[in-house]
Amino acid sequence: MAVLAGSVSVLFALGGVASAQSTPSATTPVRAQAVQAPPPSGSSGTTIDPLQYNCGNAAPSCGQVGESYGYYSGQNVDLLYSENYYCDPGVSSGASTGCEVGAGPSSANPTGTSADGTSLGNTTHSDILYIPTPLFAPTPPTQCIATATCIDHPPTVDLSRLGGPFSADTNVAIPAHDHFVTTRNNGLPEWWNVQVVPISTSAAWNAFISTGELTSAQMSGAAPSNIYLFFQVLPGQVPAAQFANQGPSTPAAPPGPAVATAPSPTAANQTESGTTFNNLVNDCGATAPNCQNIGISHDWIDGQDVQALYTEQYYCGTAADGKGSGATSGCEAGAASATVPPGVSDQTSPNQTANPPVTNSQIDPLYIPIPLFANSYDQCPSAVVCIDHPATIDLSRLASALGAPASALTNVPLPGHDHLLTTRNGDQPEWWNVIAIPVTSQAGLQAVYNSKSYSAVKALEGQPGSGIGGEIPTNAFLWFQTLPGASAPTPGPLQTSCMSTLPSGTVTGAAALPDGTGYIETDAKGDVAVFGGAACYGSLTGTALNKPIVGIAVDRTTGGYWLVASDGGVFSFNAPFHGSTGGMPLNKPIVGITTDLNSNGYWLVASDGGVFSFNEPFYGSTGNIQLNKPIVGMGLDRATGGYWLVASDGGVFSFNAPFYGSTGSMTLNKPIVGIAPVSDGSGYRLIASDGGVFDFNTPFYGSTGGMTLNKPIIAGLNDNSYDGYWLVASDGGVFTFSPPSEGMPFFGSAA
Numbered sequence: 170m171a172v173l174a175g176s177v178s179v180l181f182a183l184g185g186v187a188s189a190q191s192t193p194s195a196t197t198p199v200r201a202q203a204v205q206a207p208p209p210s211g212s213s214g215t216t217i218d219p220l221q222y223n224c225g226n227a228a229p230s231c232g233q234v235g236e237s238y239g240y241y242s243g244q245n246v247d248l249l250y251s252e253n254y255y256c257d258p259g260v261s262s263g264a265s266t267g268c269e270v271g272a273g274p275s276s277a278n279p280t281g282t283s284a285d286g287t288s289l290g291n292t293t294h295s296d297i298l299y300i301p302t303p304l305f306a307p308t309p310p311t312q313c314i315a316t317a318t319c320i321d322h323p324p325t326v327d328l329s330r331l332g333g334p335f336s337a338d339t340n341v342a343i344p345a346h347d348h349f350v351t352t353r354n355n356g357l358p359e360w361w362n363v364q365v366v367p368i369s370t371s372a373a374w375n376a377f378i379s380t381g382e383l384t385s386a387q388m389s390g391a392a393p394s395n396i397y398l399f400f401q402v403l404p405g406q407v408p409a410a411q412f413a414n415q416g417p418s419t420p421a422a423p424p425g426p427a428v429a430t431a432p433s434p435t436a437a438n439q440t441e442s443g444t445t446f447n448n449l450v451n452d453c454g455a456t457a458p459n460c461q462n463i464g465i466s467h468d469w470i471d472g473q474d475v476q477a478l479y480t481e482q483y484y485c486g487t488a489a490d491g492k493g494s495g496a497t498s499g500c501e502a503g504a505a506s507a508t509v510p511p512g513v514s515d516q517t518s519p520n521q522t523a524n525p526p527v528t529n530s531q532i533d534p535l536y537i538p539i540p541l542f543a544n545s546y547d548q549c550p551s552a553v554v555c556i557d558h559p560a561t562i563d564l565s566r567l568a569s570a571l572g573a574p575a576s577a578l579t580n581v582p583l584p585g586h587d588h589l590l591t592t593r594n595g596d597q598p599e600w601w602n603v604i605a606i607p608v609t610s611q612a613g614l615q616a617v618y619n620s621k622s623y624s625a626v627k628a629l630e631g632q633p634g635s636g637i638g639g640e641i642p643t644n645a646f647l648w649f650q651t652l653p654g655a656s657a658p659t660p661g662p663l664q665t666s667c668m669s670t671l672p673s674g675t676v677t678g679a680a681a682l683p684d685g686t687g688y689i690e691t692d693a694k695g696d697v698a699v700f701g702g703a704a705c706y707g708s709l710t711g712t713a714l715n716k717p718i719v720g721i722a723v724d725r726t727t728g729g730y731w732l733v734a735s736d737g738g739v740f741s742f743n744a745p746f747h748g749s750t751g752g753m754p755l756n757k758p759i760v761g762i763t764t765d766l767n768s769n770g771y772w773l774v775a776s777d778g779g780v781f782s783f784n785e786p787f788y789g790s791t792g793n794i795q796l797n798k799p800i801v802g803m804g805l806d807r808a809t810g811g812y813w814l815v816a817s818d819g820g821v822f823s824f825n826a827p828f829y830g831s832t833g834s835m836t837l838n839k840p841i842v843g844i845a846p847v848s849d850g851s852g853y854r855l856i857a858s859d860g861g862v863f864d865f866n867t868p869f870y871g872s873t874g875g876m877t878l879n880k881p882i883i884a885g886l887n888d889n890s891y892d893g894y895w896l897v898a899s900d901g902g903v904f905t906f907s908p909p910s911e912g913m914p915f916f917g918s919a920a
Contacts, residue, residue, distance in 0.1 A: 237319045238312045238412055239348030240381035241402060245412040248348060250321040252399035255360065260395040263339030264327040270365050271330025273393035298361035298398055299349040299391055301377055303368050309378075311345040321398060331392060349383050350402060357767075358401035364391035466555050468588040468651065469621035477588065479557040481648035484510040484600065488644055495579030498559035499644075502605055503566025506644035510600045535601035535647060536589040536640070538617045538626065540608045549586050559583055559645060567641070589623045590651070598650035603643045610636030667697045667705035671919040673900035674880050678721040678761075680730065681886040681895065688886060690901050690919045693717035695732055695740065698901065701916030704728055706743035714738075715751075720761040725768040733762040737773050737781065747771060747783035755779070756792070761843075763803045763812060774803040778814050778822065788812065788824035796820075797833070802843035808850030815844040819855050819863065829853060829865040837861070838874070845885035845894055856885035860896050860904065868892065871906040878902075879920075888913055 239248045256268040259275025303309055313319030326343050328335040350361070366387050368374045377383060468477045485499040486506030494501040509532065549555030562583050565575035586605075606626065608614050613636020617626055629635040675692035682688065687701025695709025695718045706729045709718065716736040723730050729743025735758040737750025747770045750759065757777040764771045770784025776799040778791025788811050791800065798818040805812055811825025817840040819832025829852050832841065839859040846853040852866030858881040860873025870893055873882065880900040887894050893907025901919025 241350050243381040245407040247403040247407050248400045250400040253321050254323045255397040257395040262327040264325045266323040266325050268323040268326045268396050270394045274395045298363050300346045301366045302344050302346040312347045314345045353402040360397040363394045363396040366391045470590040472621045476652045477649040479649040483559050484646040486644045494563040496561045496563040498561050500559040501563035502643045505642040510646050532600050534604050536604050537586040538606045538608050539584050539586045591623050593651045596651050600646045603645040605641040607638035613637045666708045666710045671901045676899045676901045679884045679897040680721045680723045683725045685888040691721045698919040722762045722764045761803050804844040804846040806850040843884045845887045848889040
């Protein structure tokens with residue numbers, strides 16, 4: 170462990186992000202969950218239930234995350250729900266839920282927010298979920314025999330508009346039914362509008378079940394509804410035997426009857442041909458607390474990139490010598506645990522309830538290479554970014570190696586790190602014991618990234634000049650499972666071209682991470698500085714540009730970013746390139762770039778309000794309007810998917826987005842430089858160059874309007890994790906404003 174010497178100050182610096190965040194309590198109880206049977210198949214693109222051992226049978230404990238089965242083109246498919254239902258309030262209903270069958274929604278694209286917060290404007294709403302419903306007795310086996318087994322469905326519905334025998338059914342329990350979709354929507358989640366297909370005879374029902382297909386006549390005769398369900402169709406097919414596990418004969422189905430323990434894991438397969446998918450990327454990936462400990466990280470095994478799905482809080486045991494941890498999390502490094510997590514089969518108490526459920530008799534190691542030097546990229550820059558990790562850890566046992574007093578090491582932020590596995594455990598969840606591997610040089614970290622292999626890293630441990638130290642035991646355990654197949658390549662080490670400071674007066678753009686854990690600044694030359702949980706994926710430092718950089722946008726999916734120049738040239742860093750106006754003659758220069766809620770593409774906006782869409786819908790522009798003042802910024806309406814343009818006099822132009830007001834008729838001390846919409850699209854703030862903040866349907870928490878600034882403000886950023894905002898100046902200075910009770914974090918600045 171001598172390789173750790175002198176690294177303690179850097180360790181503190183790397184872990185500082187975690188200390189500024191709110192994290193789950195170390196005493197958060199671990200949930201008891203039932204287990205699904207039969208087990209899923211995880212190879213050849215076959216759909217699995219990635220939540221099968223934790224949330225599948227206990228969806229209310231998992232924040233509206235659960236599954237049901239459905240049919241697509243004669244195939245058995247799996248539907249993953251991650252939001253509660255929504256019933257358009259613009260349609261009258263006698264049901265307590267507000268759900269109605271017999272009348273469609275009040276508009277093709279309803280606006281608003283679901284009960285759990287998902288914007289109804291972040292999907293197309295053009296796809297239909299057909300619900301075949303048996304109207305004869307006895308009721309045959311169906312995918313949803315009751316609301317309790319089909320998560321996120323309304324418990325009651327008004328059927329009176331259908332007339333006949335339903336005339337008095339204004340608030341009846343939702344009937345048993347199946348699901349049928351005519352598109353997979355590329356596996357992406359969205360709001361699906363429900364249409365009910367009545368099946369009146371057992372012969373017609375059996376014909377539908379045998380083919381998994383609705384006839385065109387049945388679909389055309391479907392009754393409309395104002396009901397929307399939020400789900401995605403998972404890749405592949407559900408095995409026939411698993412799909413048949415449904416109906417009254419199995420009251421808990423789907424996903425299946427509970428059993429005491431999970432099936433024995435299949436043999437580990439490091440080269441499975443299935444494709445890994447991030448099934449929660451649009452709903453829970455960036456807002457894990459709202460999804461109750463569900464999230465994904467990247468891992469490596471034998472040179473392969475894989476994804477790990479976490480569904481339980483961490484566990485830290487007691488060291489064999491009885492010394493307790495000084496960390497608030499109860500976690501420590503330098504000693505192995507003498508106790509095992511709840512539910513592991515080798516516990517001595519015969520009455521111990523498995524919690525989480527037992528998956529097998531082993532606990533496999535999770536090796537975490539920890540960079541202990543400045544400017545190093547890692548997958549988990551803080552415990553908040555990597556869900557279900559402890560926020561702090563006790564390093565006092567390593568005091569002599571770190572060259573610091575033990576008293577200063579008892580409760581330090583968990584440092585950023587990567588993950589190395591030696592087995593996939595058959596893609597089944599279990600507890601993994603954490604073993605730390607210190608990395609003290611860029612060369613050592615590059616060796617880890619190049620090999621992606623524990624055996625290769627093990628061979629370098631302790632070798633002179635390798636930059637990789639010996640293994641350090643911990644008492645920490647993490648609960649996760651690997652998802653089948655190989656994932657997209659894990660981003661490599663931090664690009665050394667990023668800077669910690671930018672030349673004063675040159676900063677032209679800034680963007681916040683979508684989960685509020687950090688932000689990025691750029692200047693006219695394309696230099697980049699990252700702060701908090703933001704990772705550096707490169708910059709344009711030293712690159713000869715045709716025109717200066719004027720804006721930046723963050724890719725919500727990858728954590729990468731795009732820089733845009735005034736000629737519309739777009740430069741992608743760990744983000745997909747969808748096109749640019751770099752080779753086009755423009756009437757006016759580009760002034761900004763904006764991406765949608767899921768980063769499927771981006772818009773560029775010019776100073777005349779011309780909007781250029783790249784893999785995004787075009788809702789309009791001011792390109793052919795005579796403006797009083799030029800356009801200076803653009804903002805996304807997360808509720809509708811539309812956007813606002815703002816001019817330097819504060820005039821606001823709405824396109825598929827509501828108008829909340831402007832300063833167009835006001836006399837301003839300084840011109841407006843940008844717009845900062847709030848995360849749910851319910852309002853926006855206009856930002857002036859003196860830091861004046863003008864709120865429209867949003868609370869005011871302060872400004873720099875009365876302060877003497879070194880340089881003018883160039884942008885305002887909303888923090889989606891707090892009810893506050895940052896103002897960024899052209900010298901890179903950052904000013905934080907939020908309610909006093911929230912303590913919105915300051916991650917640093919390029920000033």
